[in-house]
Amino acid sequence: MTAPFGARLADAVARRGPLCVGIDPHAELLAAWGLTDDVEGLRRFTDAVVEALAGTVAVLKPQSAFYERHGARGLLVLEDAVATCRAAGALVLLDAKRGDIGSTMAGYADVLAPGHPMQVDALTVSPYLGPGSLEPAVRTARAHGGGLFVLARTSNPDAATFQHARLADGRTVAQAVVDTVAGWNDPGWLVGDPAPDPGAHADLQGRWGAHTGSFGVVVGATLAELDVDLDGLRGPVLAPGLGAQGGTPADLRRLFGAGRAVVPTVSRDVLGTGPDVAALRGAAQRWAAELAV
Numbered sequence: 001m002t003a004p005f006g007a008r009l010a011d012a013v014a015r016r017g018p019l020c021v022g023i024d025p026h027a028e029l030l031a032a033w034g035l036t037d038d039v040e041g042l043r044r045f046t047d048a049v050v051e052a053l054a055g056t057v058a059v060l061k062p063q064s065a066f067y068e069r070h071g072a073r074g075l076l077v078l079e080d081a082v083a084t085c086r087a088a089g090a091l092v093l094l095d096a097k098r099g100d101i102g103s104t105m106a107g108y109a110d111v112l113a114p115g116h117p118m119q120v121d122a123l124t125v126s127p128y129l130g131p132g133s134l135e136p137a138v139r140t141a142r143a144h145g146g147g148l149f150v151l152a153r154t155s156n157p158d159a160a161t162f163q164h165a166r167l168a169d170g171r172t173v174a175q176a177v178v179d180t181v182a183g184w185n186d187p188g189w190l191v192g193d194p195a196p197d198p199g200a201h202a203d204l205q206g207r208w209g210a211h212t213g214s215f216g217v218v219v220g221a222t223l224a225e226l227d228v229d230l231d232g233l234r235g236p237v238l239a240p241g242l243g244a245q246g247g248t249p250a251d252l253r254r255l256f257g258a259g260r261a262v263v264p265t266v267s268r269d270v271l272g273t274g275p276d277v278a279a280l281r282g283a284a285q286r287w288a289a290e291l292a293v
């Protein structure tokens with residue numbers, strides 16, 4: 001059986017460092033690389049990023065939107081890239097921000113299961129329909145060693161409009177999302193589900209301490225201050241918003257300090273250095289080095 005995602009992530013980070021690079025083939029980037037905005041351009045862009053980074057970066061995060069906009073043939077490009085990345089030792093986090101009623105969510109979550117033509121290691125999901133709506137995805141993830149990253153406090157400027165709304169108990173929506181995900185990282189959650197063996201990867205837990213759960217949250221690196229309490233999460237934090245959205249390594253340190261399992265993710269700031277494969281690799285290495293300070 002595949003090891004739990006949290007353990008596999010801790011392992012990948014121990015070997016390759018925590019950086020995640022997003023594969024976001026924007027039309028503007030295709031043009032900047034001298035490529036056509038079609039499936040051929042998409043494939044050449046993706047191949048270059050995968051060649052540059054799949055052997056060195058811990059996590060690659062393809063943005064589904066930019067493949068879907070090219071139709072079924074765009075998804076074939078994504079499918080090939082996912083398989084190549086995983087074969088090269090990178091974890092693949094599919095950024096599709098899925099979220100629907102539970103019965104439909106089960107279908108979306110199949111992307112974490114063996115036999116799916118595009119099986120990935122983890123998926124971004126939206127909690128807008130309520131905690132129960134995501135439970136089928138939690139079950140699938142648990143059964144197959146997959147992971148979920150749930151949008152909690154996102155990097156976009158107006159995120160707080162909804163995410164700072166308060167529940168009857170006084171918590172913000174963002175905090176309620178974090179607390180829900182923390183519950184999923186408790187192996188006792190969902191009695192009867194196959195729980196990860198907490199002893200199997202004890203050797204990997206040194207670096208990230210107890211933060212090796214398979215269920216993480218998204219918290220932007222662009223926040224003025226950390227306005228959610230992550231102490232009980234026991235899982236990873238995906239931190240987007242670096243580079244193009246203004247977030248810096250110093251912001252990451254200011255917001256999250258040390259001792260948390262933070263996966264910083266950068267897309268355009270790395271991708272903009274292409275199409276040269278060495279330049280892409282160099283940009284990712286520069287980010288990794290700055291983040292390590």
Ligand SMILES: O=C(O)c1cc(=O)[nH]c(=O)n1[C@@H]1O[C@H](COP(=O)(O)O)[C@@H](O)[C@H]1O
Binds near residue numbers: 218
């Ligand atoms: O889930 C995400 O990855 C995500 C969450 C969030 O709060 N903000 C955010 O920018 N993202 C994604 O992260 C990527 C950021 O891209 P860059 O701004 O180019 O680094 C995009 O694919 C976004 O969809």
